[in-house]
Amino acid sequence: MIILKSKQDIEAMRRASEIVADCHREIAKLIAPGVTTLEINDFVAKHIIKLGGKQFTKGYNGFPAETCASVNDVVAHGFPGITPLKEGDIAKIDIVVECDGWFGDSAWCYEVGQVSEPAQKLMRVTRECLYLGIEQAVPGNRLGDVVSAIQKHAENNGFSVVRDLLGHGIGRSLHEEPNYEHVGAAGKGIRLKEGMVFTIEPMINEGTHRISIDQDGWTARTADGKLSAQYEHTVAITADGPIILTEQ
Numbered sequence: 073m074i075i076l077k078s079k080q081d082i083e084a085m086r087r088a089s090e091i092v093a094d095c096h097r098e099i100a101k102l103i104a105p106g107v108t109t110l111e112i113n114d115f116v117a118k119h120i121i122k123l124g125g126k127q128f129t130k131g132y133n134g135f136p137a138e139t140c141a142s143v144n145d146v147v148a149h150g151f152p153g154i155t156p157l158k159e160g161d162i163a164k165i166d167i168v169v170e171c172d173g174w175f176g177d178s179a180w181c182y183e184v185g186q187v188s189e190p191a192q193k194l195m196r197v198t199r200e201c202l203y204l205g206i207e208q209a210v211p212g213n214r215l216g217d218v219v220s221a222i223q224k225h226a227e228n229n230g231f232s233v234v235r236d237l238l239g240h241g242i243g244r245s246l247h248e249e250p251n252y253e254h255v256g257a258a259g260k261g262i263r264l265k266e267g268m269v270f271t272i273e274p275m276i277n278e279g280t281h282r283i284s285i286d287q288d289g290w291t292a293r294t295a296d297g298k299l300s301a302q303y304e305h306t307v308a309i310t311a312d313g314p315i316i317l318t319e320q
């Protein structure tokens with residue numbers, strides 16, 4: 073069942089989402105060649121507490137850290153580690169915060185130093201996919217309108233959309249209905265209603281959309297070893313248009 077949020081609920085969700093956004097603003101200042109994703113993770117863990125939030129991912133189904141840190145061909149759910157980031161890497165940092173019983177969730181893809189032109193294009197197109205999807209998140213549209221805009225733009229630029237990892241509703245739980253792929257046909261799927269809040273989080277690959285999971289049971293990689301990018305926002309559907317709660 074999809075849980076609709078009141079205007080007051082959406083306002084209450086802002087605090088958790090603003091903490092997530094502030095973490096991403098700080099990461100943008102920190103990330104550089106030589107920095108490790110574990111150092112970034114440890115900063116985020118402290119920053120969340122400093123801002124009055126609670127981390128959620130560490131301990132969730134056994135996940136070992138406060139952030140997901142996914143570098144280059146890692147699509148999502150990577151473990152923060154001690155290997156220094158190097159010039160030309162792209163790093164996806166996914167952060168979840170709970171505050172006053174509400175959740176915020178956002179992932180962002182960061183350039184490490186100067187990245188290649190193909191990597192720049194992948195990142196740019198993935199950001200565009202995110203915002204094209206958000207534009208369609210209005211009452212009366214269908215979920216297919218959101219994902220169709222994402223899929224069309226990615227594939228028109230020669231990329232593919234990951235199918236096996238899903239967007240999701242969010243509120244007093246991190247994962248609520250709907251759970252959905254970022255591919256589909258316009259005019260299909262559930263009707264969007266005022267008060268829905270969900271993540272829009274396209275994962276776009278250079279090559280095949282297929283992924284594999286490491287033996288750790290979490291780390292998702294592109295099946296062909298090519299790059300993957302992701303951008304994610306928590307978005308509320310309102311009569312006045314979509315509100316990006318995790319806007320940076």
